[in-house]
Amino acid sequence: MLNAWLYIGLFTLVAAALPAIAIFLAGLLAPKKPNPIKNATYECGVETVGPAWTQLRVQYYLFALAFLIFDVESVLLFPWAVAYQQLPLFAIVEAVIFLAILVGGLFYAWRKGALNWQ
Amino acid sequence: MAVFWQDPITFLRLWLENLLLSWGVPADWALVIRFAVGAVLLVTAALLLVILQLWLERKLIGRIQDRLGPNRVGPWGLLQPIADVLKIFTKEHITPAGADRIPFNLAPVLSVAAALMVWAVIPFSATVFGADLNVGILYLLAVGALGELAIILAGWGSNNKYALLGALRTVAQLISYSVPMTLSALVPVMFSGSLHLSVITRAQEVWFIVLAPVPALIFLTASVAEVGRAPFDLPEAESELVAGYSVEYSGLKFGFFYVAEFLKAFTVSLIFAVLFLGGWRGPGAESYPVLGFVYLMLKSGIVYLLMILFRGTLPRFRIDQVMDLNWKVLTPLALILLMVIALADYFLRGTLPLVRILGLLCINGLAYLVLDRVLSSRERLRRRLVAQPVRPVARPENLITSSDVGGRS
């Protein structure tokens, strides 16, 4: 398994290095004439108001929350899915119950209106 | 010993290995060199593929929209993308004032790298694959997380309100759609009993799209959304968010976001082909692995053409529609289908293959029909008013009358 990971590590290095080198070379080739107007933050031609790192609405958090729960849950299901062919009915029913509990959670969030984009 | 015309890549690999060993390179280092050469070749091939994709997509979208598409540079405009690449290569890199330098410059690199990393585990034919990880599918899903990180880096590093809002909105969309994607990716794992992509491919005597058409459909929809292409192209909705997280980028840095997008479009087609369309499987692919490569590329090419068709013909969704489609249709559908298939396949797996296929097909169809009815009736009850009531459209025959009366509303 370590060999496979060695390949992935090398591949990642190559995949990151190639674009990085390309950008570096392009940076050498490209003209460099910065001026304050050009470097100003783009805001449809209007003067920039306030810091850019503004406040968000809670909506984003709620979606991220639902995602977090379902992500962790599906990760737990992957080992189960691998063993699925060798499992007795009891174990399958157990996983179905596991899923059903989370469907309940989804419907709670739905009823509560957490899944409506405002 | 592989014969060249049966399996050229294995042939070359063995040749390189023997060459290195005959030069007296230690076995470990020979392995590292072989891996590195393979990685460089594969990355280059993937990036060159993007150039072809750029041409194909512009040409086809042009034809769909009744235009010619690129037709000036080279025969049929074939050299147009190369001209574009050369042009973008020499454009100035503008760094906006107050940008957070390291995240700003890291973002495009990470974005392309995340799209490329998928290629490391894809089994291209019976004998050619990079890394046969024992967690292949999870790796594919996890690499997507790096892409999300890159988008956040871009949005934060730009020091721009539009960029940040666009980035967070994009990430909200991406993470939402990865839920049904992960859930429907569980189905091939259940059928094949492994996370190895090579085993999943081999297990598909019957393509999994036949055994589980609805999860496959969910996976396809979710992967179109993951790529952020039309009709899910809100991240770069010019009319709403200027250009999303890439507003402040210019030159090749901007170009790489573009490259990453096109690359992702092809990699999700590749993933779909591996998980649901039998990967490299096809007549004669076992004994002639080079055929398997051709089959895989054909299959993913067809999925990719389908995505171009979506892009050319479907109007863009609103953000609330995007979220509703995911959380109120795809996710419950995927969850319930997973339960149904898990139970059904337990009872069907001892029976004849044909019975199993037909049974699973029926159950899929039935579950889809029932759930579609249930979910859409809920939707109809709770549909919220977001736009004005319908106003009369100005047509040649009612142009004068409607303006005289001032419209029906």
Next chain:
Amino acid sequence: MSALQWVFLVTALITVSAAVMMVASRRMMHAALWLAVALLGVAVVFVTLEASFFAVVQLLVYIGSILIIIVFAIMLTQRSTEAGPRLNPFAWGAAGVAGVVWAALTYIFIRWLMSGTPLQELGASFDDVVPLGKALVDAEGFAVPFEVASVLLLAALIGAVYIAFERRGEGS
């Protein structure tokens, strides 16, 4: 030293320094990005332990979702982050406590290793996913924790939606 050991040492160095930078950075967003580096480092450490499943899950769960939800929370509470010192007045005491804990843990670990408990490396071809999957739903094994995990996630979802949604419209 073998190549694997070098990989581990470099990763450990990067992880620890990213963790230190995370504690030291003033801007919360920078802290989150340093946390991302530290988490990636931990994923590589899992790879060296031949726990492929957990390395990937680390990427998927920690970087793909926990980090992103933290970033969203940072953006949501942006207005109050920049003011004041980043450490509280008891920072020196805290450093002392952390140092003592580190020394104690290291001492215990080394003592325990010296006591001569037999250790054996995992076989290289060991697949970590199938036994985990079987154990998770085995009635003799960990079926109860598996279901409890589901209930815990449900409780977290309900609780968090309830808390974050509670006084809607009252906030700015």
Next chain:
Amino acid sequence: MIPLSWYLILSATLFSIGLFAVLARRHAIAILMGIELMLNAVNINLLAFWHYWSQIKGVPQVSGMVFAAMIFVLAAAETAVALALIISAYRRHHTVVVDEMTLLKG
């Protein structure tokens, strides 16, 4: 191969840094990040022991892996609720600095 002690020392170091963040930082989310770091340190420990011990008894042991998986679940649940609390407190008091929150004093 890598000695077990290296893993244990790395995990002790990460744990202590996390502990310091929890005790010393004023920002609530920074404290949460410290907790994440501590949980990661625990996971390194669990998997290291799993790696070195699982063949002692002849059959591969899965307890270490199950515990590590449960830690992931725990971390997710804890983050979700903690961040919801932080956001809720922020909306009420407009601060995320822990010593300035007097939520519990009423």
